[in-house]
Amino acid sequence: MKTFHCGTLVPGCDWHTRSDSEAEIVSRSVDHLRQTHGETIIRESMIEQIKARIQDEQDAA
Template sequence: MKQFECGSLVPGCPWHTRAEEEAEVVRRAVEHMRTAHGETVIRETMVDNIKVRITDQAQAA
């Protein structure tokens, strides 16, 4: 299970998501960035920043 916590990228944001596939976590995180943080253009660097912050919950448990 992959997890992304928005607060690791946007300090103070409590939003997080989990999914089996990294691609789904990234998709959800990008949608969150658009709706909650007003990002209209999602650059490749933003996607890279999201990917770097995705954790594997199987390892963390």
């Protein structure tokens, strides 16, 4: 299981998600960025930043 915590990208945000699929985590995270943080354009660099912050759940603190 993999996990992503938005607060690692957007300080102060408590939202997180988990899935076996990295693609699913990225999709959910992009939806979250649009709906919660008002991002209208998601650049490739943002996708790469999300991917870089995905952790295996046993590694997550």
